[in-house]
Amino acid sequence: MGGxxxxxxxxxxxxxxxxxxxxxxxxxxxGRKVIISNIKKSINGLMEYAKKRGIKIDTxxxxxxxxxxxxxxxxMGMIPNLPQLKNVNIKNEFKRxxxxxxxxxxxxxxxxxxxxxxxxxxxxxxxxxxxxxTGIGGGIILDGKIFRxxxxxxxxxxxxxxxxxxxxxxxxxxxxxxxxxxxxxxxxRTKSLLRKGRKSILINWLKGDLKKLSNxxxxxxxxxGDRLATQVVEEVSVFLGTAIASAVNLxxxxxxxxxxxxGEAGSKFIKIVDSxxxxxxxxxxxxxxxxxxxxxxxxxxxxxxxxxxxxxINSPGH
Amino acid sequence: MGGxxxxxxxxxxxxxxxxxxxxxxxxxxxGRKVIISNIKKSINGLMEYAKKRGIKIDTxxxxxxxxxxxxxxxxMGMIPNLPQLKNVNIKNEFKRxxxxxxxxxxxxxxxxxxxxxxxxxxxxxxxxxxxxxTGIGGGIILDGKIFRxxxxxxxxxxxxxxxxxxxxxxxxxxxxxxxxxxxxxxxxRTKSLLRKGRKSILINWLKGDLKKLSNxxxxxxxxxGDRLATQVVEEVSVFLGTAIASAVNLxxxxxxxxxxxxGEAGSKFIKIVDSxxxxxxxxxxxxxxxxxxxxxxxxxxxxxxxxxxxxxINSPGH
Numbered sequence: 001m002g003g004x005x006x007x008x009x010x011x012x013x014x015x016x017x018x019x020x021x022x023x024x025x026x027x028x029x030x031g032r033k034v035i036i037s038n039i040k041k042s043i044n045g046l047m048e049y050a051k052k053r054g055i056k057i058d059t060x061x062x063x064x065x066x067x068x069x070x071x072x073x074x075x076m077g078m079i080p081n082l083p084q085l086k087n088v089n090i091k092n093e094f095k096r097x098x099x100x101x102x103x104x105x106x107x108x109x110x111x112x113x114x115x116x117x118x119x120x121x122x123x124x125x126x127x128x129x130x131x132x133x134t135g136i137g138g139g140i141i142l143d144g145k146i147f148r149x150x151x152x153x154x155x156x157x158x159x160x161x162x163x164x165x166x167x168x169x170x171x172x173x174x175x176x177x178x179x180x181x182x183x184x185x186x187x188x189r190t191k192s193l194l195r196k197g198r199k200s201i202l203i204n205w206l207k208g209d210l211k212k213l214s215n216x217x218x219x220x221x222x223x224x225g226d227r228l229a230t231q232v233v234e235e236v237s238v239f240l241g242t243a244i245a246s247a248v249n250l251x252x253x254x255x256x257x258x259x260x261x262x263g264e265a266g267s268k269f270i271k272i273v274d275s276x277x278x279x280x281x282x283x284x285x286x287x288x289x290x291x292x293x294x295x296x297x298x299x300x301x302x303x304x305x306x307x308x309x310x311x312x313i314n315s316p317g318h
Numbered sequence: 319m320g321g322x323x324x325x326x327x328x329x330x331x332x333x334x335x336x337x338x339x340x341x342x343x344x345x346x347x348x349g350r351k352v353i354i355s356n357i358k359k360s361i362n363g364l365m366e367y368a369k370k371r372g373i374k375i376d377t378x379x380x381x382x383x384x385x386x387x388x389x390x391x392x393x394m395g396m397i398p399n400l401p402q403l404k405n406v407n408i409k410n411e412f413k414r415x416x417x418x419x420x421x422x423x424x425x426x427x428x429x430x431x432x433x434x435x436x437x438x439x440x441x442x443x444x445x446x447x448x449x450x451x452t453g454i455g456g457g458i459i460l461d462g463k464i465f466r467x468x469x470x471x472x473x474x475x476x477x478x479x480x481x482x483x484x485x486x487x488x489x490x491x492x493x494x495x496x497x498x499x500x501x502x503x504x505x506x507r508t509k510s511l512l513r514k515g516r517k518s519i520l521i522n523w524l525k526g527d528l529k530k531l532s533n534x535x536x537x538x539x540x541x542x543g544d545r546l547a548t549q550v551v552e553e554v555s556v557f558l559g560t561a562i563a564s565a566v567n568l569x570x571x572x573x574x575x576x577x578x579x580x581g582e583a584g585s586k587f588i589k590i591v592d593s594x595x596x597x598x599x600x601x602x603x604x605x606x607x608x609x610x611x612x613x614x615x616x617x618x619x620x621x622x623x624x625x626x627x628x629x630x631i632n633s634p635g636h
Contacts, residue, residue: 076602077600077602140568150443150444151605153567153600153603154568154570155568156568157567159564160564160567161480161560161563162479162480162481162482162493163481164481165556172597172598173567174598175480242479242492243479243564245479245491246478247568249471249475249478249491250478250568250569251472251568252467252470252471253467253468280490281491282395283395283396284396285467285472285474288468
């Protein structure tokens with residue numbers, strides 16, 4: 001469940017194979033009832049698909065931004081892209097509708113779980129996952145399980161501060177890496193350099209229309225060695241490298257996986273972020289792999305599909 | 319085992335009660351052999367004390383700075399204050415000398431364990447501990463156990479960066495909170511303000527001799543409401559607050575315990591640090607307690623004494 005679309009699918013939980021996938025608009029501005037009805041519509045569509053083909057559905061898994069009480073199913077705390085779902089108990093909304101167990105968790109946690117079970121972090125017990133898009137989400141796998149902290153509020157990697165007197169973040173904190181290295185900040189920085197009259201292949205591509213600038217174009221220009229785009233991406237690698245090094249110094253993971261639109265910018269990007277982290281991290285903790293996520297847009301609902309198997313209800317810390 | 323002194327004691331492991339304590343100079347400049355011989359001297363002294371009084375010694379526990387492989391007993395990585403012990407295997411050095419099991423871990427991990435079992439973090443399962451002195455050490459307790467990360471290199475809270483383009487730290491990183499909020503940085507900042515001719519009660523106390531300035535005096539002046547000292551301590555609370563908020567956003571602990579010389583500056587200091595963190599942290603994670611450490615200088619060896627009971631050798635992640 002995202003601010004723009006509800007991405008969903010039927011997943012073979014033993015292999016992570018996606019049998020079918022769909023996407024529906026969330027229609028966020030239309031409010032809570034419409035959003036919930038759209039989620040229901042997504043599930044109903046998949047249920048019908050399964051019924052027709054004799055596919056047995058064992059569980060329904062849901063992922064959403066914000067802090068999620070995985071025990072009760074309540075969505076808590078800030079949900080900047082989906083504020084209408086604050087304090088909604090999704091499990092209660094749906095439990096009368098569907099006769100299979102329903103699980104729900106934070107979306108970045110689930111993406112991390114999917115990468116751990118089937119993707120870039122497969123075979124590693126301790127993993128830091130980050131997804132860089134409109135915001136920066138985090139997922140932590142410790143001893144093969146999602147780590148959520150005492151009250152499901154952990155793994156908020158995007159709100160690691162990289163400057164105590166830096167930019168004000170929408171979360172209330174100051175200097176959050178999300179304010180420096182997520183898609184909007186990358187776009188703004190590039191625009192500001194272009195407005196200063198800096199030369200760039202982007203000027204030809206955009207034909208003067210800065211509104212057409214996207215992160216995709218910036219990373220294309222970076223891959224082609226464009227100087228302006230390279231400067232922007234190198235700055236981003238310093239911001240990300242600082243925050244990742246701090247997290248690695250605390251968690252000492254075996255692998256750091258970067259996903260989301262920005263994370264999928266390619267191996268050249270992953271390499272310069274890796275190099276920044278390796279320069280900054282405590283030497284004892286430097287022996288980790290940095291990898292690009294492999295599951296793409298499917299990661300969220302694949303993680304949701306296998307959540308039921310991986311939830312130790314007795315251990316709130318996990 | 320510290321850079322200046324080897325603090326040791328005999329501890330009743332069920333209660334944490336200290337039966338006796340001693341302190342010997344480490345004599346760091348005299349090199350590895352002398353240091354190890356001094357550690358042995360400390361242990362021998364306590365062994366004799368125990369023998370005379372019929373006290374049964376079950377285990378020997380050791381704590382030292384740096385990264386420690388708790389399985390093998392090897393001291394790895396950087397040990398800024400005790401570089402002579404790098405790559406030394408303390409367990410092997412001593413196992414022929416003493417006929418009880420020997421355990422060793424990072425000192426801040428052990429202080430955190432002691433606070434968790436008997437001190438300020440008692441009753442909390444998830445705890446972030448920090449000790450602020452010459453440097454800033456960290457200890458993480460998750461589900462009641464020391465969390466060390468994949469290769470024993472985790473919990474390095476002091477090397478959380480609070481400024482991506484900030485001060486160069488001795489660890490190689492940039493902007494580490496240790497470079498801003500540990501005792502030397504607090505002293506330097508105060509001196510630089512005094513040199514600018516700022517008024518302060520400290521000038522009377524020092525009678526013009528800046529060399530006599532200590533963190534103790536600075537915090538005394540802060541407690542008396544001295545404006546210059548208050549400014550310095552408020553700046554420190556911003557630095558610490560930034561780093562603690564980032565760690566709390568990742569770990570979502572129930573309690574944050576601050577120890578070490580600076581941490582023991584008193585409740586007024588703890589309160590302003592707490593207020594900084596609460597302003598910065600993700601609202602979902604803000605429901606934690608911040609407390610001053612209770613075990614003082616004994617924390618390290620009390621943690622070492624109970625390490626054997628609390629070490630799950632099968633789980634390297636813990």
